[in-house]
Amino acid sequence: MRILIAAGGSGGHIFPAIALAEELKLKDSSGEIMFVGSDKALDRRIFEKEGFKYRLLSANKLPYKTSFKTVFFIFRLLIDVFRSLTILMKYRPGVVVGFGGYVSSPVIVAARVLGIPRIVHEQNVVPGRANAMLFKFADSIAVSFEETKKYMGAYAKKAVFTGNPIRASLLKDDKPGNIKKMGLDPQKFTILVIGGSQGAHNLNKAFLGSLSKMDPDIRRSLQVIHITGVADYGWTSAAYKELSVEHRVHSFVDRIEEAYSASDLVVTRSGASAIFEIAYFGRPMILVPYPFALSHQAENARIFSSKGAALEIDEKDLSVDIMKERLEGLLKDRNKLSAMGESAKRMSVPDSSHSLAGAVLNIRKS
Numbered sequence: 001m002r003i004l005i006a007a008g009g010s011g012g013h014i015f016p017a018i019a020l021a022e023e024l025k026l027k028d029s030s031g032e033i034m035f036v037g038s039d040k041a042l043d044r045r046i047f048e049k050e051g052f053k054y055r056l057l058s059a060n061k062l063p064y065k066t067s068f069k070t071v072f073f074i075f076r077l078l079i080d081v082f083r084s085l086t087i088l089m090k091y092r093p094g095v096v097v098g099f100g101g102y103v104s105s106p107v108i109v110a111a112r113v114l115g116i117p118r119i120v121h122e123q124n125v126v127p128g129r130a131n132a133m134l135f136k137f138a139d140s141i142a143v144s145f146e147e148t149k150k151y152m153g154a155y156a157k158k159a160v161f162t163g164n165p166i167r168a169s170l171l172k173d174d175k176p177g178n179i180k181k182m183g184l185d186p187q188k189f190t191i192l193v194i195g196g197s198q199g200a201h202n203l204n205k206a207f208l209g210s211l212s213k214m215d216p217d218i219r220r221s222l223q224v225i226h227i228t229g230v231a232d233y234g235w236t237s238a239a240y241k242e243l244s245v246e247h248r249v250h251s252f253v254d255r256i257e258e259a260y261s262a263s264d265l266v267v268t269r270s271g272a273s274a275i276f277e278i279a280y281f282g283r284p285m286i287l288v289p290y291p292f293a294l295s296h297q298a299e300n301a302r303i304f305s306s307k308g309a310a311l312e313i314d315e316k317d318l319s320v321d322i323m324k325e326r327l328e329g330l331l332k333d334r335n336k337l338s339a340m341g342e343s344a345k346r347m348s349v350p351d352s353s354h355s356l357a358g359a360v361l362n363i364r365k366s
């Protein structure tokens with residue numbers, strides 16, 4: 001077994017790909033797996049930490065509007081297609097898997113030229129721009145949401161529902177142990193706030209502002225794990241010192257599964273990887289979709305909220321008062337919190353890595 005996985009540009013693309021690689025290694029420990037990522041520092045750091053072989057292409061990005069930048073995009077894309085051809089001819093994989101984002105494009109196109117079987121994984125409800133263009137080149141398309149099929153047109157016949165792969169390291173929910181590890185109080189209600197690897201300034205501001213306006217007795221009953229992103233770490237840390245709230249503030253957390261496990265409620269953006277990981281732990285969510293991703297996160301949040309697993313706040317509606325209202329409403333209604341957590345658990349697909357690995361191996365055999 002020799003498989004090449006194209007995933008890069010963000011943790012949301014890379015971590016499900018790592019989950020797939022781990023599952024493939026479980027199925028065949030003698031198999032070889034190599035990644036192709038972008039030349040961002042994040043990609044290199046994750047691949048090296050996880051111990052996988054990798055090659056890097058550019059971090060080229062398709063402009064949202066046609067302009068002079070489009071010429072440079074096409075030029076770099078052609079270079080990356082030729083580089084991908086070289087990588088594939090040297091590595092000679094039995095199948096190529098693309099996880100969306102720019103990096104998948106030149107690799108999947110090169111695999112089509114060489115006649116190597118190809119499978120594309122779409123994480124979001126609404127397909128991303130890169131994947132939407134790659135569907136015609138794919139032999140099979142794995143989807144995280146059943147609802148994605150209605151956005152795929154004629155390519156829906158290629159779709160197979162697998163869910164979004166979860167890393168094996170996440171598959172243990174030890175809440176008491178993780179509360180203790182973080183030095184928190186097991187008797188207090190724990191809120192986890194995440195804005196993604198780059199942070200979410202408006203979300204951070206609204207959450208801190210809502211805490212400052214809460215009754216002091218409510219604040220004292222809470223504790224917060226707040227992952228701010230690098231840019232907001234300083235002022236957020238200072239703001240917590242003015243509030244009577246037990247807290248742990250981080251710019252980034254390597255073992256995010258420990259924070260998920262320690263939480264009772266999660267406030268976050270609605271990237272597919274994050275919300276499916278949170279759903280695995282059965283935690284209720286307040287979702288604030290990132291507003292500049294062609295509505296991909298908005299649709300993810302809409303599906304989770306429609307199934308009762310989350311409350312959704314649009315960025316345009318986000319304010320201190322709205323966040324305070326949502327938080328206090330849930331804190332006062334523990335039955336609703338419990339029901340949301342159960343709904344989230346039902347939306348998780350614990351065997352998603354197994355299902356996707358099966359699809360990859362089947363397409364390789366065919």
